Amino acid sequence: MTTALITHADCLNHITPDGHPEQVARLEHILHALDPLELKRVTAPMAAEDDILRIHPASYLSDLRKASPAEGWAQIDGDTFMSPGSLDAAFRAAGAAVRGVDMVLGGEVQNAFAAVRPPGHHAETGTAMGFCLFGNAALAAKHALDHHGLSRVAVVDFDVHHGNGTQDLLWDEPRALVITSQQMPLWPGSGRPDEDGAHGTILNMPLAPGSGRAEMQAAYEGQAFPRLRAFKPELILISAGFDAHQDDPLASLNWATADFAWITAELCKLASDLCQGRIVSTLEGGYDLNALAAATRAHVEELIKAPA
Template identity: 45%
Template sequence: MSDEADFLYVGGSSDRPAARELRHGSFTRRAAIAGAASLVAFGARAATPKTLCVSHPAMLDHDPGPGHPDRPARLQAVSSALSDARFASLARAEAPIASRDALLRVHAAAHLARLEQLAPKEGHTQIDADVVMNAATLDAAMRAAGGAVFAVDAVMGNSARNAFVATRPPGHHARENAPMGFCFFNNAAIAARYAIAAHGAGRVAIVDFDVHHGNGVQEIFWSEKNVLYCSTHQTPHYPGTGSVSETGAHDNIVNAPLRKGDGGGEFREALKARILPRLDAFAPDVVILCAGFDAHVHDPLGGLRFVREDFRDVTLRVMEIAARRCGGRIVSLLEGGYTPIDLANSVAAHVGALMEA
């Protein structure tokens, strides 16, 4: 079966032309209205829904400009995939803006102040080679962080078994004092610190399967023994971190680098040999996923050869440990994935697995 076999685009086609994108606006705005209505139902249900999807139409307005990989079509494709009938049972909610307190648990006040100062009223501000803001970027970034916090509340409060946060810009490269690699706020770190501060989590595990190493997450939690960060990623590759020798101050960092051309077999071996045993032994109170899908064989920003089923497989393996160790509590945050149709297929496989909890 091909990797695109059962993804339904707007017209029901599973073709994969090189530059096919969805139109901005109509579908996603309707989906947002449906999401708001679903949130009311979500709060009123007697039975706990298993999987919550958090997003917001404002994420589409963050547009770094022509040629930038993190374009709105990424999230449009994800929204289209998750509108399929097989995802009808997802609870849906809109991502709120993160509070300053939530942001400042991770980021320096000067970082937030600088982004507020640089945010343009029109046009673009280029912060570095791949970090670009338009007038909507700061709102989108704050909602991406706020969506992560919202999902933690739902999962830690037992109103959802697990959650997928379909937002952009991504987060795992963002450092305490600086944006980096398309990322403005470190959503995974914000979620982890919030779980500890607001819900009393004693141990938080972050598992990252993006093609790029999450240098920001590793740096932020290098000296925190109550947070485990585990990453598979391509090396050598951007951002140049993530070697096996980088283990953290408390042996709380676990890197399992992969080589260009590696596929699902090598990925599963890295998980089996390094990541999953450490995750299981850590016995977290909640698992946060940096769910990057740019390790896909067709992705332009990586050199790994994953297919859709590899993302389903890693999801099920982490779910098995989460079910045993923390009541299945997983918060999954969208990171990379830069070919819209392949991203949509991969997200559908990932969320479909989450819904099996």
């Protein structure tokens, strides 16, 4: 089987103010880098409202619709903005995650990567923040559990910033294992090891500023991979943030492009052992455009090479 690339031009219509790091050029650079690869290219659907309501209350969705501007920008919090095209882009990003789950669990493809924006892992139950509107990875997890009837799914988040939204949205969900590595200290300030969820199904692995490959591999080999093996997920979801890269301007971890290839390859091996190779990955952060493009390509190349 092959790897699906799920995206939509609407994700280029989420416009942020000049100088904002979560910019249209991020997705343009990624799509250019992935263009030569042999992928099943899929148009991201709009998520259904019922999909969004799996994780966010109706009042939150109503507030976002009211805030959506007819022109210019609406500032939702300190660093999160909406333009006239942002809400459609967010529905496409959520829909891409759902479509990826449907395709992988339906046996259409081995795995999938959703090249979308806005990202999602900072959006909490009723709060947009950190450039994020909908919790895409958490939504994919709930869709796999509630719609497809899986018993166990895992979310692995290697973005440099803690996925506080995914943690919040899945805090009370015993069927979802959430594993995150993040620089600490760093915004948003959450992600301590003692934040382990209502059912002990959250594993936070803080990494010190300046740390690189050795520390990352020690955390994943010593903590994350054993937890995944013990949990035996039927699907692995990846929140693929590439801002732990040594060139990223918003943080200070020292991962190289090859490190993103390594962690992806290891997760693919685990998925082959545990869940028939089934992985759905969705884009989160990464703000140096060249590093983002190179690391994303390395990530997707490993998905293409993954064993079943």
